Amino acid sequence: MMKLLLMELDNVLYNSKLLKAIAREWAVTAMREAGLPIEHEIAMETLMEVIRDKGEDYPFHFDEMMVRLGLKRDFRVIAAGVIAYHDVKRAFLRPQPGIMELIMRARDMGLTIGVISRGEPVKEWEKILRLGIHHIAHKIWIGKDVSLRSILSDGFKPEEIIFIVWSPENFNEARELGIKHLVKVGDGKIEVLEGGILVKEGEPWRLKDVVESLLGRQ
Structure with a gap:
């Protein structure tokens, strides 16, 4: 029994797969609107590379993404990405x-x-x-x-x-x-x-x- x-x-x-995919796309879009001077596709590729290397639970994906893109960490841009990611999570979870x-x-x-x-x-x-x-x-x-x-x-x-x-x-x-x-x-x-x-x-x-x-x- x-x-x-x-x-x-x-x-x-x-x-989970759908939520993360949408959240990452929205986060990069928000970061570009906040001043990230990189094309969307390149930023997404770099973000996914960071996630593969550092793991899903690494708390600084967006910071590391900017470093790998050769940019100075812009906390305004990073915050925009964090907000967008969590907004999607609340909506789609x-x-x-x-x-x-x-x-x-x-x-x-x-x-x-x-x-x-x-x-x-x-x-x-x-x-x-x-x-x-x-x-x-x-x-x-x-x-x-x-x-x-x-x-x-x-x-x-x-x-x-x-x-x-x-x-x-x-x-x-x-x-x-x-x-x-x-x-x-x-x-x-x-x-x-x-x-x-x-x-x-x-x-x-x-x-x-x-x-x-x-x-x-x-």
């Missing part, structure tokens, strides 16, 4: 369509609702709080060192978990630990694995229906 519906935060509960309904269905069936996110704790908790997930999730595992082993050590068995996962890191660990029911969210499709075997594929917008079909086997 399944006891835990576990979900990743990024790209499962909300569309919303639950994926159907995900809240799915969570409530699982709760009504008696499952524990869990969320996992590897990352800088304050940033991850900001997402959780803005999404309002803290009101309806029973357990939330957040931190740079969090792992699926933490969840199993909390008393859940691999065969009792439905895990909706996006990141390769968590997906690979889930397979190693023998988590039986995996729903992998990818670009353009979802894959359902049971006992390590691919049993179904579908479009991402069918995520709610696919998971509900798993819940219906209880």
